[in-house]
Amino acid sequence: MKRFFKPVEKDGSFKKPALSPSPTTAVTREQKDEKDGEKADERKEPLKFLTWNANSLLLRVKNNWSEFKKFVETIDPDVIALQEVRMPASGSKGAPKNPAELKDDTSSSREEKQILMRAISNAPFGNYRVWWSLADSKYAGTVLFVKKCFKPKNIFFSLDRTVSKHEPDGRVILAEFESFRLLNTYAPNNGWKEEETSFQRRRKWDKRMLEFVLQSSDKPLIWCGDLNVSHQEIDVSHPDFFSNAKQNGYVPPNKEDSGQPGFTLAERRRFGNILSEGKLVDAYRFLHKEKDMERGFSWSGNPVGKYRGKRMRIDYFIVSEKLKDRIVSCEMHGQGIELQGFYGSDHCPVSLELAPSIDSNKC
Numbered sequence: 001m002k003r004f005f006k007p008v009e010k011d012g013s014f015k016k017p018a019l020s021p022s023p024t025t026a027v028t029r030e031q032k033d034e035k036d037g038e039k040a041d042e043r044k045e046p047l048k049f050l051t052w053n054a055n056s057l058l059l060r061v062k063n064n065w066s067e068f069k070k071f072v073e074t075i076d077p078d079v080i081a082l083q084e085v086r087m088p089a090s091g092s093k094g095a096p097k098n099p100a101e102l103k104d105d106t107s108s109s110r111e112e113k114q115i116l117m118r119a120i121s122n123a124p125f126g127n128y129r130v131w132w133s134l135a136d137s138k139y140a141g142t143v144l145f146v147k148k149c150f151k152p153k154n155i156f157f158s159l160d161r162t163v164s165k166h167e168p169d170g171r172v173i174l175a176e177f178e179s180f181r182l183l184n185t186y187a188p189n190n191g192w193k194e195e196e197t198s199f200q201r202r203r204k205w206d207k208r209m210l211e212f213v214l215q216s217s218d219k220p221l222i223w224c225g226d227l228n229v230s231h232q233e234i235d236v237s238h239p240d241f242f243s244n245a246k247q248n249g250y251v252p253p254n255k256e257d258s259g260q261p262g263f264t265l266a267e268r269r270r271f272g273n274i275l276s277e278g279k280l281v282d283a284y285r286f287l288h289k290e291k292d293m294e295r296g297f298s299w300s301g302n303p304v305g306k307y308r309g310k311r312m313r314i315d316y317f318i319v320s321e322k323l324k325d326r327i328v329s330c331e332m333h334g335q336g337i338e339l340q341g342f343y344g345s346d347h348c349p350v351s352l353e354l355a356p357s358i359d360s361n362k363c
Contacts (some may be wrong), residue, residue: 006259027312046078047354051184051315053299057085057143058112061119071333071343075351080145081129081173081184087116087141090133091340099134099157099166110159120145120248133157133170140169142225144184152177159212167344169344179325179357180220183212187228190261191288192247199257201346202228206270213278220320221280226347229271231282234291235313239263239266241298242312262314275318282353283317295335299347309337317352328353 052073054060060068072080091097092105092303102116103109122128130147135141152175157166161174164267173184188205191198213221231237242260256266275282288296298315301307317330334341335346342348 019103029339044180044356045179046146047356048075048077049079049081049182049222049317049352050077050349051081051083051226051317051351052343052349053083053186053226053315053345054083055086055345055347056138056352057082057087060344061116065119068343069124071341071349075333075349076124077351078147078150079175079181079182081186081224082143082145083141083186085132085134085141085170086138087112087132087134088137091136097134097136098119099170100132101360102132102134105246106204131155131173131175132270133166133173135169137252138279140171140186142170142173142184142186144173144175144182146175150177152182159208176219180222180320181216183221183223183225185209185223185225185227187226189228190264190267192252192261193250194252194254194257198261199252202267206274210270210274210277213274213280217279220322221278221318222320222323222352223280224316224350224352226314227271227318228262228314229267230312230314231268231271231275231285234285235297236260236263237293237297237309237311241310260312262312280318281321281324281327283319283324283327284313284332284350286324286327287330295332298332298334298350300334300337300339300342302346311337315347317350318350326354326357328355 088103088109089097089099090101090103090105102113104113119125120128125145128147129151131144131146133142144155154176156163156174156176157170157172159167159172159174166172169186169188169190171186175182175184188201189198189210190202193199213223230236230242236242242263243258245260245263246258254266256269257264259265261267275278297311297313299312301310311333315332320329330350330352332348332350339346339348
């Protein structure tokens, strides 16, 4: 939700990360991957999940990585789903892009890719397989990390599950496991004005999400990410402020489209319909019934300006009703208007833990 912030400044100076692992180490890792693959079928499926809108993964690597790394080591998730990674897809100018690969055809893009790959090749991130879905430019994009002992049956990058097709701007990664599907999404922002394409884009997105959940009822779903909507008044710090928010005094023709993007009545109703029709449960609200002004919001406004102290819960774990009795915890890991636990982003990480099913084994 970078709309509340001034543009990100050009990258400043930074300390170069350590050199890449030696060939000997690389061979050892390949051998370990093979062993993990052989044993994957004997092990349980993921139970601990983490989602985070990084608001530029490269900036987080340069400025906040040590703190975030310690956090990941503490949480020890089986799956990490990131949104708004803002790394461009590979492919030279004028040529078709490959959203599954990082751009590296210029000196600057090669350097940025090297910085990022060095960061995620070291512990704890080196213990995960990685899948990218990227936009053509430094915009949007998602990435999924799955521990190597949990090998998904299939990975898709579109809601219609067309092989090799990626959603525009890299907004979807869908991992299919034996007993459930995991969907990582970065939902498009609704925008402010009826005349803007973002209004229609969001309506179309919500329609397709409803179709997806209805067509995927054969297997339980875990849906996570920056969903860019606050479902109920309890999910924002200042309901009246967000309900009456305007941009340059503009009021949409339909009153249900008025207010803060993500908190308009139309968006909230569509989201509620997706949950009810899809038999889905908001994991955080399932456990936390009361409003928590300190830790109850995943997005927090800039510590200066009119959004100071204004917060929204727009990052979620949504699970099928079949999984609700297995929810052990669902927590937001940031607090306060000074963005403690946000690791440089305007969003904080959100975690989910499920109890093992009866027939699962320990990884």
